[in-house]
Amino acid sequence: MILPEFGHFALILAFGLAILLAVVPLIGAWLGDRLWMQMARPFTGLMTLLILLSFITLTLAFLKDDFSVAYVAGHSNSLLPWYYKMSAVWGGHEGSLLLWALILAGWTFAVSRFSKALPEDMVARVLGILGIVNAGFLSFIIIKSSPFERILPNIPPDGADLNPLLQDFGLIVHPPLLYMGYVGFSVAFAFALAALLGGKLDAAWARWSRPWTTVAWAFLTLGIALGSWWAYYELGWGGWWFWDPVENASLMPWLAGTALMHSLAVTEKRGLFKSWTVLLAIFTFSLSLLGTFLVRSGILTSVHAFASDPDRGFYILALLAVTIGGSLLLYALRAPVVKSRIGFSERSRETFLLMNNIILVTATLTVLGGTLFPLFAEMAGKEVSVGAPYFDAMFSFLTPLLVAFLCVGIFSHWKDTRPGLLKRQIPVPLIAAIPFAFLIPMTQGDLAFMPVLGSFLAVWLLFATIRDISQKVSGRRSLWAGWMKTRRSYKGMVFGHLGLAVMIMGAALVSAYTIEKDVRMAPGDEATLGGLVYRFERLAHYEGPNFISDRAYFVVSSDSGRQIADLHAEKRRYVVSGSIMTEAGIQAGFFRDLYVSLGEPLPGQDAWAVRLHIKPFVRWLWLGALLMAIGGALAVADPRYRQKARAKAPASAGDAEAGNTAVSVQEGGQA
Amino acid sequence: MNRVLLFVPVIFFAILGFVFYTMMEHDPSELQSARLNQPFPAFQLTDLEKPELTRDQSALQGEPMLVNVWATWCPACRAEHAYLVHLAEQKNVAIIGLNYKDQRQAANEWLVKLGDPYRFSIFDQEGRLGLDLGVYGAPETYVVDADGIIRYRHVGVVNEKVWQEKLSPWFPAISGSGVPAS
Numbered sequence: 001m002i003l004p005e006f007g008h009f010a011l012i013l014a015f016g017l018a019i020l021l022a023v024v025p026l027i028g029a030w031l032g033d034r035l036w037m038q039m040a041r042p043f044t045g046l047m048t049l050l051i052l053l054s055f056i057t058l059t060l061a062f063l064k065d066d067f068s069v070a071y072v073a074g075h076s077n078s079l080l081p082w083y084y085k086m087s088a089v090w091g092g093h094e095g096s097l098l099l100w101a102l103i104l105a106g107w108t109f110a111v112s113r114f115s116k117a118l119p120e121d122m123v124a125r126v127l128g129i130l131g132i133v134n135a136g137f138l139s140f141i142i143i144k145s146s147p148f149e150r151i152l153p154n155i156p157p158d159g160a161d162l163n164p165l166l167q168d169f170g171l172i173v174h175p176p177l178l179y180m181g182y183v184g185f186s187v188a189f190a191f192a193l194a195a196l197l198g199g200k201l202d203a204a205w206a207r208w209s210r211p212w213t214t215v216a217w218a219f220l221t222l223g224i225a226l227g228s229w230w231a232y233y234e235l236g237w238g239g240w241w242f243w244d245p246v247e248n249a250s251l252m253p254w255l256a257g258t259a260l261m262h263s264l265a266v267t268e269k270r271g272l273f274k275s276w277t278v279l280l281a282i283f284t285f286s287l288s289l290l291g292t293f294l295v296r297s298g299i300l301t302s303v304h305a306f307a308s309d310p311d312r313g314f315y316i317l318a319l320l321a322v323t324i325g326g327s328l329l330l331y332a333l334r335a336p337v338v339k340s341r342i343g344f345s346e347r348s349r350e351t352f353l354l355m356n357n358i359i360l361v362t363a364t365l366t367v368l369g370g371t372l373f374p375l376f377a378e379m380a381g382k383e384v385s386v387g388a389p390y391f392d393a394m395f396s397f398l399t400p401l402l403v404a405f406l407c408v409g410i411f412s413h414w415k416d417t418r419p420g421l422l423k424r425q426i427p428v429p430l431i432a433a434i435p436f437a438f439l440i441p442m443t444q445g446d447l448a449f450m451p452v453l454g455s456f457l458a459v460w461l462l463f464a465t466i467r468d469i470s471q472k473v474s475g476r477r478s479l480w481a482g483w484m485k486t487r488r489s490y491k492g493m494v495f496g497h498l499g500l501a502v503m504i505m506g507a508a509l510v511s512a513y514t515i516e517k518d519v520r521m522a523p524g525d526e527a528t529l530g531g532l533v534y535r536f537e538r539l540a541h542y543e544g545p546n547f548i549s550d551r552a553y554f555v556v557s558s559d560s561g562r563q564i565a566d567l568h569a570e571k572r573r574y575v576v577s578g579s580i581m582t583e584a585g586i587q588a589g590f591f592r593d594l595y596v597s598l599g600e601p602l603p604g605q606d607a608w609a610v611r612l613h614i615k616p617f618v619r620w621l622w623l624g625a626l627l628m629a630i631g632g633a634l635a636v637a638d639p640r641y642r643q644k645a646r647a648k649a650p651a652s653a654g655d656a657e658a659g660n661t662a663v664s665v666q667e668g669g670q671a
Numbered sequence: 672m673n674r675v676l677l678f679v680p681v682i683f684f685a686i687l688g689f690v691f692y693t694m695m696e697h698d699p700s701e702l703q704s705a706r707l708n709q710p711f712p713a714f715q716l717t718d719l720e721k722p723e724l725t726r727d728q729s730a731l732q733g734e735p736m737l738v739n740v741w742a743t744w745c746p747a748c749r750a751e752h753a754y755l756v757h758l759a760e761q762k763n764v765a766i767i768g769l770n771y772k773d774q775r776q777a778a779n780e781w782l783v784k785l786g787d788p789y790r791f792s793i794f795d796q797e798g799r800l801g802l803d804l805g806v807y808g809a810p811e812t813y814v815v816d817a818d819g820i821i822r823y824r825h826v827g828v829v830n831e832k833v834w835q836e837k838l839s840p841w842f843p844a845i846s847g848s849g850v851p852a853s
Contacts, residue, residue, distance in 0.1 A: 275677070279680060282680075283680075286684075293691070313695045314692075314695060317688065317691055317692060317695065320688065324684055325681060325685065325688065328680045328681035328684055329681050331677060331680065331681070332674070332677040332678040332680070332681050335677050337673070337674050337677070372687075372690075375690065375691075375694055376690065378694065379690060379693065379694060387744050518783070518784050579830060579831065580753050580754060580757065582753075599784070599785060599786065600753065600756050600760075600786040609784075609785075609786060611784070
C-alpha cells in the first residue's frame with residue numbers, strides 16, 4: 001500500500017501552503033494589496049483539506065493494521081477493537097501532534113469562514129499569523145515527528161499495542177477536547193497580534209476575539225474535567241487532581257484564558273486595559289505552547305509525559321522562541337503606552353474585573369512557578385519536588401479571594417457604582433450563606449475549617465448570583481419569567497459562576513469527608529465503612545479482547561440489609577504489553593460515590609487487598625465544569641454576535657457565499 | 672507608562688528559554704551514572720520499618736538485586752509499585768527499597784496499603800545516599816550484582832518491558848535467558 005506515503009506527501013504540500021499563508025496575506029496587508037490579501041482564504045481552505053487527507057490516511061493505516069508503518073506498529077495491535085484503533089491515532093507523540101495540526105487548521109478554517117464582516121486587512125493578518133503557527137507545527141511533524149515512517153523490509157507481524165491506560169472512553173475524547181481548547185486560544189492570539197501589526201488597538205479586535213476565546217475556553221474546561229474524571233476511575237486510588245506537571249500544563253492556559261475572557265469584556269465595553277488584554281491573549285496561547293513543550297521534550301518527569309527526545313525538545317524550543325519571543329517582542333515595540341483618559345472609580349465594574357485578572361494571573365504564575373521550580377532548583381544543583389501541599393495552600397488562599405471579589409463585583413456597574421447600592425446588595429447573600437456554611441458540612445461529618453469555608457463560598461456565590469438576577473429582572477412578574485427574558489450572554493455568565501460554586505462545593509466536601517479503608521478480603525468476607533456493609537460476593541476470571549482480568553463482585557447494603565449497589569472492580573493484565581491496570585468499581589451518585597478498587601492479590605484463597613471509599617459530592621467537581629462549559633456555549637450563542645455581523649456587512653446577510661461577491665463587486669468598482 | 676516596562680515579558684521569556692535550553696542537555700533518561708561498574712557507595716542508615724536497625728552496604732551482596740529509589744511524594748513510583756510487587760512475589764526478585772527524602776510514617780503507611788515488594792527499605796530522609804548514588808529523581812532502579820557492584824541504572828518507571836529488555840539479563844537464575852549454554 002502506498003497510502004502512508006500519500007499522507008506524508010499531503011502533509012508536505014500542506015506545509016508549503018502554510019508558508020504561503022504565512023507570507024502572502026501579511027505582505028498584502030502591509031502593502032495594501034487587495035489581491036494578495038484575498039489569497040488568505042483559498043490558501044487556508046486548501047491547507048486544511050490536505051491536513052485532513054493526511055489524517056484520514058493515518059487513520060486508515062490504523063484500521064487496516066498496516067504494521068509496516070512504525071507508528072502504527074508501536075501504538076496498535078490487531079486484537080484492538082476498531083474504536084481504539086481510531087483513537088490510537090492520537091495515542092502517541094507523532095499522531096497526537098498530527099491531531100493538534102488538524103485542529104489548528106480547523107480553527108484557521110473556521111476563522112476564514114466566519115470573518116466575512118471583518119475588514120479585509122484584519123482577516124489577512126489574522127490568517128497570516130495563524131499560517132505562521134501552522135507552518136511551525138507542520139514543519140515539526142515533517143522533520144522530527146512523522147507518523148508515516150516505515151519499518152521495511154522486516155515488517156513486524158503484529159503491533160506493540162496501545163498503552164492500556166489509553167484504552168478507555170475517557171481517553172478517546174480527552175485529547176481532542178483538550179487540543180480544541182489549547183489550539184483555540186491561537187485565534188485570540190492571532191487577533192491580538194493582527195491588531196498590534198495594524199496599529200488599530202481599539203475595541204473592535206476585542207469584540208471579534210471574544211466568541212472565539214469563549215469557545216476555546218469551554219472546550220478546555222471540558223477537556224480538563226474529562227481528564228480528571230478519567231484519573232478518578234482509571235488510576236484506582238480515588239484522587240481527582242494530582243498537580244502533575246502535565247495537568248498543570250493544561251490548568252495554566254485555562255486560568256489565563258479565564259482572565260482573558262474577563263479582560264476582553266472590559267476592553268470591548270469600555271475600551272480600557274488594551275495593552276493588558278493583548279498581553280493576556282499572547283500569554284494564554286504561549287502557555288498552551290509551553291504545555292506542549294513540557295509534555296513532549298521530556299524536560300520534566302511526569303506520569304503522562306511522552307517518550308522524551310532531546311532533539312524534539314530543541315525543535316519545539318526553537319518554535320517557542322519564534323512564536324512566543326517574536327510576539328512578545330512585537331508587543332514591546334507596538335503596544336500603546338498612552339495613558340487612557342477614560343476614568344473609572346474604585347467601586348466600578350472595571351476595578352472588580354481588574355482584581356479578577358490580578359488574582360487569576362497570580363494563580364497562573366503560582367502554578368507556573370511550582371511546575372518549573374524543580375527545574376530551576378536542579379540548575380542550582382538541588383533536588384526539589386514541589387507537590388500538592390504547596391498548590392493546595394496557594395489555591396485555598398486565592399480561591400476565597402476570587403469568590404469574595406466576584407460576590408461583591410457582581411453588583412457593580414461600569415464607570416462607577418453608588419456606594420449605597422453596594423451597601424444594600426452585599427450583606428444579604430453574605431449573611432444568608434452563613435448558616436449553610438455550617439449546616440452542609442454537618443450532614444457529612446465533624447465540622448472543620450476548610451469544608452465550612454468551601455460551603456460558605458459556594459452558597460454565598462449562589463445567593464449573590466440569584467440576587468443579581470432578581471435585581472436584573474425586578475420589573476418582571478416572576479423571577480423565572482424574567483430569567484427567561486435575559487440575554488444569552490448573561491445566562492452564560494450565570495452558568496459560569498454557578499459552575500464555579502458547584503465545583504468549590506465538591507472540592508471542599510470531597511477533600512474533607514472522603515472515608516476510605518484498606519482491608520484484606522476474600523470471597524464471602526464483609527467489611528463496614530461509613531455505616532454501609534460491603535460484601536465480597538465472588539471472584540471471576542474474565543477475558544477481554546486483549547487482556548485477561550480478575551473481576552471481583554461486591555454488594556453494598558445498608559445497616560438494615562437493604563441492597564444499595566452492585567459493584568465490580570477489576571485487575572487487568574494486558575497481554576501484549578504486560579501492563580497491569582486497575583478498573584475501579586464505582587456507583588456514582590449525586591451526593592456520594594461508592595468506590596471499590598482491587599490492590600494486590602494476597603496469600604490465601606482468592607484474597608485481595610481491597611480499597612473501599614465513600615466519596616461525598618465528588619460528582620460536583622465535574623458537574624461544575626459542565627455548567628461552566630454550558631455557560632460558555634450560551635455566551636457564544638448570544639444573538640448580538642450575529643447581529644453585529646449582519647449590521648457590518650449588509651451585502652452578505654443571509655447567504656455566507658454572498659460575502660465574497662460583495663467584496664469583488666466593491667473591488668470592481670474601485671478598478 | 673514607560674515603554675521599557677513593556678519589554679519585561681520578553682526578557683522574562685528569554686531567561687526562561689535559556690533555562691530550558693541548558694536543562695535540555697540534562698535529559699534525565701540519558702544520564703549515565705558515574706557509579707556504573709563501581710561498588711555501591713558506603714552508607715549507614717536506619718531501616719524504614721524497624722528504625723532501631725542500621726543498614727549498610729554489606730547488605731547489598733550475595734545475590735544480584737534491584738535497588739529501587741522511591742518516595743510517597745512521587746506519582747510515578749505509585750505507577751510502578753504494583754509491578755514491583757509482582758516481580759517480588761511472582762519472580763522472587765530481590766528488591767531493596769531506597770526511601771528517598773520522605774516521611775517515615777507516610778512511607779510505612781504506603782507499604783501497608785500498596786504491598787511491600789522490598790526485602791527491606793533504607794530510610795534516606797536527607798537524600799545523602801541518593802546524592803552519593805547520583806539519583807536524579809524518583810523512581811530510579813539500580814542493578815547491583817552479587818559482589819555489590821552497580822551494573823545498570825534505569826531512570827523512570829519499571830514495567831514488564833523494562834524488566835524483560837533491560838533488567839532481567841542481570842538475573843540469570845530468574846529469567847533463564849542469561850544462563851550460559853554449557
